[in-house]
Amino acid sequence: MTDILPGTDPVSQAALKDEILRAEHISKRFGGVVALNDVSLSIYKGEICCLVGENGSGKSTMIKIISGVYTPDEGDITVNGRQYKKLTPITSIHEGIQVIYQDFSLFPNLTVAENIAINQQLASGKQLVNWKQVEQIAREGLAKINVSLPLDAEVSTLSTADRQLIAIIKALLANARIIIMDEPTTALTQKEVAALFKVINGLKSQGMSILFVSHKLNEVIEIADRTVIFRNGKKTMDQDAKGLDAKKMEFYMTGREIDGQAITFGEVNQADAPLLKVEQLNLARGFFDVSFELKPKEVLGITGLLGSGRTELALALFGELPANSGKIYLQGKEVQIKTIQDATAHGIAYVPDDRIRQGLFLEHSIENNIVVSIIGRLVNRLGLVNSKRKASEAQRWVRQLELKTPSPELPVKSLSGGNQQRVVLAKWLASNPKILILNGPTVGVDVGSKAEIHELIRSLAQQGLGILLISDDIPELFQTCHRILLMRAGRIVEEYKRQDITEQALNAELVAAAPVRADASASTHVSAQP
Amino acid sequence: MLKKIIRSNEFVIFLILVFLSLAIGLVNPAFFSISTLFDTLRASIVFLIMAYGLLPIIIAGGIDISFVAIAAVTSYATHMFLIGRGYQGSILLYYTIACVLGVLMGLLNGVLVTRFKLQVFDVSLAAFTMWYGFNLFFVGATANYEIPQSAVGYYNQFIIRTRDPFVGETGLHVSILYVIVIGLVIAWLLKYTTIGRGVFAIGGNREVALRSGFNITRITLITFAVMGLLSAVAGVTQAFLSRNFNPVIFITQPLDVLAAIILGGAAITGGSGSILGTTLGVLVIQLINRALILTGIPVEWQRFVVGLILILFTSIPALRAMRARRVGHTTELVEGE
Numbered sequence: 001m002t003d004i005l006p007g008t009d010p011v012s013q014a015a016l017k018d019e020i021l022r023a024e025h026i027s028k029r030f031g032g033v034v035a036l037n038d039v040s041l042s043i044y045k046g047e048i049c050c051l052v053g054e055n056g057s058g059k060s061t062m063i064k065i066i067s068g069v070y071t072p073d074e075g076d077i078t079v080n081g082r083q084y085k086k087l088t089p090i091t092s093i094h095e096g097i098q099v100i101y102q103d104f105s106l107f108p109n110l111t112v113a114e115n116i117a118i119n120q121q122l123a124s125g126k127q128l129v130n131w132k133q134v135e136q137i138a139r140e141g142l143a144k145i146n147v148s149l150p151l152d153a154e155v156s157t158l159s160t161a162d163r164q165l166i167a168i169i170k171a172l173l174a175n176a177r178i179i180i181m182d183e184p185t186t187a188l189t190q191k192e193v194a195a196l197f198k199v200i201n202g203l204k205s206q207g208m209s210i211l212f213v214s215h216k217l218n219e220v221i222e223i224a225d226r227t228v229i230f231r232n233g234k235k236t237m238d239q240d241a242k243g244l245d246a247k248k249m250e251f252y253m254t255g256r257e258i259d260g261q262a263i264t265f266g267e268v269n270q271a272d273a274p275l276l277k278v279e280q281l282n283l284a285r286g287f288f289d290v291s292f293e294l295k296p297k298e299v300l301g302i303t304g305l306l307g308s309g310r311t312e313l314a315l316a317l318f319g320e321l322p323a324n325s326g327k328i329y330l331q332g333k334e335v336q337i338k339t340i341q342d343a344t345a346h347g348i349a350y351v352p353d354d355r356i357r358q359g360l361f362l363e364h365s366i367e368n369n370i371v372v373s374i375i376g377r378l379v380n381r382l383g384l385v386n387s388k389r390k391a392s393e394a395q396r397w398v399r400q401l402e403l404k405t406p407s408p409e410l411p412v413k414s415l416s417g418g419n420q421q422r423v424v425l426a427k428w429l430a431s432n433p434k435i436l437i438l439n440g441p442t443v444g445v446d447v448g449s450k451a452e453i454h455e456l457i458r459s460l461a462q463q464g465l466g467i468l469l470i471s472d473d474i475p476e477l478f479q480t481c482h483r484i485l486l487m488r489a490g491r492i493v494e495e496y497k498r499q500d501i502t503e504q505a506l507n508a509e510l511v512a513a514a515p516v517r518a519d520a521s522a523s524t525h526v527s528a529q530p
Numbered sequence: 531m532l533k534k535i536i537r538s539n540e541f542v543i544f545l546i547l548v549f550l551s552l553a554i555g556l557v558n559p560a561f562f563s564i565s566t567l568f569d570t571l572r573a574s575i576v577f578l579i580m581a582y583g584l585l586p587i588i589i590a591g592g593i594d595i596s597f598v599a600i601a602a603v604t605s606y607a608t609h610m611f612l613i614g615r616g617y618q619g620s621i622l623l624y625y626t627i628a629c630v631l632g633v634l635m636g637l638l639n640g641v642l643v644t645r646f647k648l649q650v651f652d653v654s655l656a657a658f659t660m661w662y663g664f665n666l667f668f669v670g671a672t673a674n675y676e677i678p679q680s681a682v683g684y685y686n687q688f689i690i691r692t693r694d695p696f697v698g699e700t701g702l703h704v705s706i707l708y709v710i711v712i713g714l715v716i717a718w719l720l721k722y723t724t725i726g727r728g729v730f731a732i733g734g735n736r737e738v739a740l741r742s743g744f745n746i747t748r749i750t751l752i753t754f755a756v757m758g759l760l761s762a763v764a765g766v767t768q769a770f771l772s773r774n775f776n777p778v779i780f781i782t783q784p785l786d787v788l789a790a791i792i793l794g795g796a797a798i799t800g801g802s803g804s805i806l807g808t809t810l811g812v813l814v815i816q817l818i819n820r821a822l823i824l825t826g827i828p829v830e831w832q833r834f835v836v837g838l839i840l841i842l843f844t845s846i847p848a849l850r851a852m853r854a855r856r857v858g859h860t861t862e863l864v865e866g867e
Contacts, residue, residue, distance in 0.1 A: 105741060109734035109801035110727075118731070121724060122743045129722050 018045040020177055020209055021066065021097070026075035028061055035061040036072070037233045043178055048200060048210045050220045050241065053230035054253055054448055056416055059213055062230070063180055066211075067099045068092035080177070096177030100184065104167040108156035112149050113138035116169050141169040145199045161192035168199065172208075179203070180211040185219055186443070189306035190472075197223055215445075217246040229253055254448045263454075265498075266462035268298045268482055273332055275466040276435055278317070281326030286312035287490040290326070294435065294466040299457060301477040302470045303510060304487030310470050311353065313487070314437050317468070318350035319343040330434075344373075349433035351424050353440035353470075359424040360412050367394035367408040370426045397426035401456065418442075418449025425456070436460065439470045454479045474507045486510065539795025542846070543810040546839070547817065554821040561824050565694035568702045574816045576601075576768040578709045580780075581787050581808045582716045583760025586753040588791055589720070591733040591800025592643070592650030595788070596657035597757050598780035600635045601765030603661045604628040607669045608766070609775040618679035621770060628762035635661065636758020640751040658784070665777040674775040684770045705767050712760065717805040725749055733800030789840050790815050814839070 021043040028036040036058045043049055053059045064070040066077070068087035077084045079095040087095075106115050117137040121129060138151050147165055155163060164184060171179050181200075185193045200210055200223060214220055220227060224241035229252040237252040274293040281290040287309035294300050304310045315321040317328070319340045328335055330346050337343050343350070352359050360369055371378060371390050378393065380386045394408045401422045405415060412423055421441060428436065441457065442450040457480045461467050469480055477484050478498060486494040486509055496506065535541055555561045580597055587594050608627045617623070635657070642653045688701025720726035728749040731739040740746055769775045794811030796803025815836055822832050 105735075105738045107731050107734035107738060107801075110730060114727070118727070119742060121727070127724050129724060129727055131722075 019043070020045055020080060022078045023062070023066060023072075024075050024078070026062070026065060026072045026077075028058075028065065028070060028072050034233050036065070038075075039230070039233070039235045040075075041066075041228060041235070041238075043209050043211055044226075045177075045209055046204055046207045047225045048204055048212055048223055049226045049228060050224035051211055051213045051228050051230065052215075052217070052220055052249060052253060056232075057230040057253070058233040059230055060182075061233075063099060063182060063211075063213065066092065067097055067180065093174065096175055097180065098171035098174055098176035098178070099180040099182065100164070100167045100171055101182055102186065104163050105170075106155050106163055106166060109154060111152050111154055112158070112166060113151040115155055115166055116141045116173065119170060119174060137173065141173050144172050145169060145202060147199065159192070160187040161189075161195065164188075164196065165199065168203075172203075176208065178209045178211060180213070182213050183215065184212070185214065185216060193219065217249050220249070221246065231255060263458070263479055265482065266297050266458060268295050270295070272296050274329075275331060276317075276468075277329040277332075279327040279329070281313075281316065281323045281328065283309075283312055283316050283321060283323045286316065286321065287487070290492055292485060292492065292495075294468060296464050296466055297461050298483070299461045299467045299469055299481045301481035301484035302468060302487060303472055303474070303477055303484055303506070305472060305510065308487040309490035310472075310487050311439060312490075314350060314439050314468065314470050317343065317435075317437060318348060320350075344431065344433075347432070347434035348437065349428035349431060349435070350437045351421075351428055351439065351441060353443055359427070360420060362413040363411055365409045366398070366403070366405060366412055366415070366423055367391060369412050369423050370394045370397050370408070370430055373427050373431045393430060394426075397430060401426050401429075402452070416449070418445045418453065421445055421449070421453060422456075425453075429460070433465070435466045435468065437468045437470070440473075441469065441471070442473065442476060450476070451479075472510065474503050474510065477506070478503055540804065540807045540810060543793060543795065543807060543814060543843070546843070547810055547814050550814065550817050550821060554817075554824055557825040560696070561821075563694065564692050565697055565700045566820065566824075568690075568692070568700055569697075570813070570816055570820050571706055572703050572771070573819070574812050575703065575705050575709055575771070576764040577783075577787055577790065577812045577816065578809060579712060579760050579764040579767065581790055581812050582709075582712050582805065583757040583764070584787060585716065585791055585796065585803055585805065585808050586720065586726075586729050587650065587757055588788075588796050588798070589733045589800060589803045590729045590750065590753055591736065592654075592753075593788070593798065594639070594650055594654040594757060595784035596639060596654040596661065597761040597787070598784045599658045599661035599665075600632055600758055600761040601768070602777060602779045602781070603635070603665045603669070603765075604631045604762040605765030605769045605779070606665055606674075606775050606777045607631065609674060609769065610669050612678070613674065613676050619681075620678075621681040621684055621766070624681070624766050624770075625763065628766045629759050632758035632760075632762025632765075633755045634758070636754040636756070636761070637751060639758075640754030643754070644747045644750050662778055662781060670777055673777070675773065677770070677773055681770060685773055703771065705771070708763065708767070712763070713805050713809060716756070720805070725752060729753060730801065733797075733802070786815060786836075787812075789836065793840060793843055 019042050021041075023039070023041045026036050026039050026041075027034070039058065039062065041051075041062060051059055051062070061070065065072050066087070068089040068091060071086040077087055079087070079092075079097070082095070084091065107118070110118070113135050117134040120137055121134070135151055142148060145165065145168060149158070149162055149165065155166065158166075168179065184196065188196060200212070204210060204225075212220070212223060221241070221244065224244075227237065227239060227241045227244055227249065228235060229237040229249060231253055236255075237249075272295050275296050275298075276294040278293075279291050282288050290313060292300070302310050302313065312321055316323040317337065319337045319342050322338045328337055335342070335346055337346065337348075361372070367390065371393055374393070375385060375390075378386055378389050391408070397403070398405065398408050403415075403422050403426070404419055412420060415423065425441075438457070442453055445453065454476065457467060457469065467480075469477070471477055481498055484496045484498065484501075484506065485492050486496070486506075494509065551561070560566070580601065584594060584597055605624075605628055608624055608631065611627070612623065639650075639653050639657055642648050643650050686701070687704045689704050689707065691699060691701040693699055720729060725748075728739065728744040728746075731742065731744055732746055732749060736746070765779065768779060790811035791803065791808050792798060792811070793814060794804065794807030794809070796807065818836055818839070819832055821827075822829060822835065827835075
């Protein structure tokens, strides 16, 4: 399996007659940066094509070229047999290309029915609204993907998964032939992902083509008919998805072997007194009877499905959702954590899963973001910020965390996902925490940066921090944790030492969590809680 | 369906209205009379008209306070112009001239907002100050009590007459019909026209509205024209009901109207609001004003009480959201309950 030459296509000649879209020898430069370099991509009728690549590999640029947002510098695009030197967004839509962006482009204050029908209303040019017809259009749309949603519910009350379904229906009603989905599973629970895949497979059987852009290799393996991998603006793989495994894909994405075996873990001294001890912690509709210990230099994984209570536990320890009952000990002393200020005063730092919304000021400089939590320590006697100390403090963390940026004065939004995550880490590390809670530290981070962040987590632990790592990314847990706690329906149901369980076995346990919670004893216990 | 009605903002504000009426009636049984009802409605007329004009702007996500100034200038300037020329004709010409001026002044706000991408509130703040200043400096600084011959009796043109033992003959003023017609038209525009849905779309997500193909500039201009038009109607109506033309009429009241709309369930950030809710909101505020007189609570308390109710009312959804945030969202559990 060597690199595929750009422009040649590995799919058999028989399939060529069903080619809907062909982008040939596409190059695109932004200033001095080459985003795409002589890349070709075809999409065939009724197939699910997965486009995989690290941040900055050119995936997004390709989507924007196909949807007419960018004009390629070189190359041309053939859609439905018509050749274009450049597509405009309008022609792209007319040719049946629909992109579902991560924000879904919906109106939160309008009903499901109106959101589905609004484009037709506008396209018809009618000045009056026929509500019967709106409902009719919405019903037909829902029938197309065989789901039911309350037509008169406001979209703001729906889950992310349901909003996504509405976005898909809107695309279908716009006569889509190719639906491009950009990281569609980012905010979905396991169940919702399964439901989404069912919908996608249903669309495929109706002859729709899907371009599925994702970071999550296990999902790509599950859904793809054909897998295309980009690296540094070049196509490195384009082949039938059968028989492809994650290792091989990682290799084509990063150009190097990411070795899970060669990792060295720091030793945890079992004789050390625990840094953090939690006893019988409870939070209404969050979690119950949670008890565990965390030693210095230890990385303790907490895993469970979305909605298992894992995030609530983190937020309770960080004071954002203070626990209703139970005890928390820090270095042997019982402490009260009722507010975030309590938590930070006790040396607990929390890195949220949604770093963009909760962890960073995107428009502000890297430097300002790093020092924001310790700004009180950087003031001079007049209470003004000492800009020299501020710069040197920021510089120290840029060096220590190997942040890739020409200058710490650039805004954080100029960084890639992996580097943004480092800024969040730096911000909290600057405050010298004793306990670091990481929630999904590599969500949306590409494979290469992921390995580096894992390395960083291990080395931070070795320096004496206690780390709680909350994640449902099983390989991630195995590359960082000493012990792993499994949460299910708000309880810790199992504790594993890393050496004692395999990735496959843990994965099976994790996925098995959902149906088990239906058993009677668990639910009566739960409802007995205040 | 019933549940939806009960959970709606309109229902809550309706309950407040009923509760207030009962409470006042208990303290002072004189409250329960036809004349009090007519009196409260009469006092609400101009505020309802102004609120209906302002509502679309609020739904589209803007906040405007200049509508009161437009009401003042259009009515006062029209009057001073006509009376200066010895006009003794009907009220119709007043409405015509004032409405044309009102639409033009509303559009001026609209053009500044759409053309130069200025904030609605900034523009309205400027227009508010500017038009009152204009009125005082260029038109006149004192109230005028002249009424054209043909319009003298307008203030007591009732559609229903009644005799009250305390206040004598009174009735339901004919301009309540304008209110009903205007309310229905605005409600219809908002619900059944593409432009009306565009108003909601802009308030919900401006970026998506633009991408979906709504003509945001046109819709914005229309909302401002409607605001100017209805402000003028309110200004002229107020002058003839009170039989005087005041250059600074309503100057302290833009926030009362805004409060009524918010009380009626519109979000200050845009995207929601209804004519029914707005109507109830205006009535509640007017009722409180009456109530405090009837129950003998000092007038100084009016504003305090209105503010208090506003705080209580607007904190209901906030409290709901806060409670939702204070507990976890362990969905596996929630489903099991």
